[in-house]
Amino acid sequence: MSTGKLAGRCALITGGSQGIGAAIVEAFAREGARTAFCHVGDSENAAAVISRAQALGAEPLAMDCNVSDPEAVAAFVTAAEQRNGPTDILVNNAGISISHAFEDISLQEFDTILGVHLRGTFIVTQAVYAGMKSRGYGRIVNISSQLALKGGTELAHYCAAKAGVLGMTRALAMEAAPHAFW
Amino acid sequence: MTRLVIISGAAVGIGRAMAREFALAGDQLALIDQSDAVHDLADELRRAGRNAASYQCDVSDWSGLDQTLADIAQQHGPASVAIANAGIARKVPLAEMDEAAWESVLSVNLNGTAQLLLGAACAMPSGGSLIAISSTSARLGWTDHVHYSASKAGIEGLVRGLAVELGPKGIRANTILPGVIRTAQSLSEEHSLGEVGLSNISSRLPLRRVGQPEDVAKVAQFLASDAAAYITGQSLIVDGGLTIASY
Numbered sequence: 001m002s003t004g005k006l007a008g009r010c011a012l013i014t015g016g017s018q019g020i021g022a023a024i025v026e027a028f029a030r031e032g033a034r035t036a037f038c039h040v041g042d043s044e045n046a047a048a049v050i051s052r053a054q055a056l057g058a059e060p061l062a063m064d065c066n067v068s069d070p071e072a073v074a075a076f077v078t079a080a081e082q083r084n085g086p087t088d089i090l091v092n093n094a095g096i097s098i099s100h101a102f103e104d105i106s107l108q109e110f111d112t113i114l115g116v117h118l119r120g121t122f123i124v125t126q127a128v129y130a131g132m133k134s135r136g137y138g139r140i141v142n143i144s145s146q147l148a149l150k151g152g153t154e155l156a157h158y159c160a161a162k163a164g165v166l167g168m169t170r171a172l173a174m175e176a177a178p179h180a181f182w
Numbered sequence: 183m184t185r186l187v188i189i190s191g192a193a194v195g196i197g198r199a200m201a202r203e204f205a206l207a208g209d210q211l212a213l214i215d216q217s218d219a220v221h222d223l224a225d226e227l228r229r230a231g232r233n234a235a236s237y238q239c240d241v242s243d244w245s246g247l248d249q250t251l252a253d254i255a256q257q258h259g260p261a262s263v264a265i266a267n268a269g270i271a272r273k274v275p276l277a278e279m280d281e282a283a284w285e286s287v288l289s290v291n292l293n294g295t296a297q298l299l300l301g302a303a304c305a306m307p308s309g310g311s312l313i314a315i316s317s318t319s320a321r322l323g324w325t326d327h328v329h330y331s332a333s334k335a336g337i338e339g340l341v342r343g344l345a346v347e348l349g350p351k352g353i354r355a356n357t358i359l360p361g362v363i364r365t366a367q368s369l370s371e372e373h374s375l376g377e378v379g380l381s382n383i384s385s386r387l388p389l390r391r392v393g394q395p396e397d398v399a400k401v402a403q404f405l406a407s408d409a410a411a412y413i414t415g416q417s418l419i420v421d422g423g424l425t426i427a428s429y
Contacts (some may be wrong), residue, residue: 178389
């Protein structure tokens, strides 16, 4: 049931072609938000999300964008804001998971996991934060995991990344609050 | 379908705000308070076309609360939501903390919460939502209020236990931890922060204001709703950033 509680709001959702991200795109569409989402090489699922959102009367923008790449993120945010308007709501949902025994996690794999979850959350948030701050309105939702608080076998890098997201969220919440982020 | 919502400590502050918010949303209310002001509140809500019944009862009186819950069940049927909100704060320096001082706070804040939630859960045959109002004092020390902190921390343990045990019956249980909220309790110079304390703290909060009772009431509505269908055993802090701030 729609109550239109996000009518007139512009939302960015990272990792929106599948799973939780796709459900968020659809829920926001149902509530009247103008949405844009990114994915990595998942055009088929992205098209399916768009057609489901269209059935709800929305027209999301979908783009291929790896959130750990600042240039790709800048292009995504620019395209989204040109089409939909300034970002009111950001949902950092993009994530990947690779399981390896601790001794087998390569530095490259560690960087990849941290890159999407932690660096990616930082890059996308920074790309929209200054605008939110100057307009005095912003909602940033970071999707972490229960594994931010618990151990997970063969998931040391994933757990570290998700715990990092929690720490950054708390710090940004404190820093952003005086700038009318409510 | 109209839900029956039981709220303790409903006559003032956060409890009163919750009564108004749930009533406005169309719920049927069973309001409990030790003060007879609860009857005036129910009258006021009924005059506004809302559905509210009132029960004067001290939640630290186990048999009295049992009787009240039995009366509510008999008169209105099973409850969908029960909110244990009744609580008191008493400033007692450690040197003066005796059994009577300890019990006076624990019996209302912890025993009263346990009794209300347990009693209400027994009358929820088709599932429901239990909500307990704790405090950020469950996590932060507060001089002259060790009994208050202990009682509020105890609520979190109680609720986690209830959530695990009642989950299979379709009953969710969650805790709200309000921070500094402008209520008669927090405005008490004798037992809490007082007006000056509230204004001093507001400038140090990330959101730069103390909370209003409605800030907590809306979170209770969320936890009681289907939007929170997969949330149980959790503690939700509603404090304007008090507990995440480091200065």
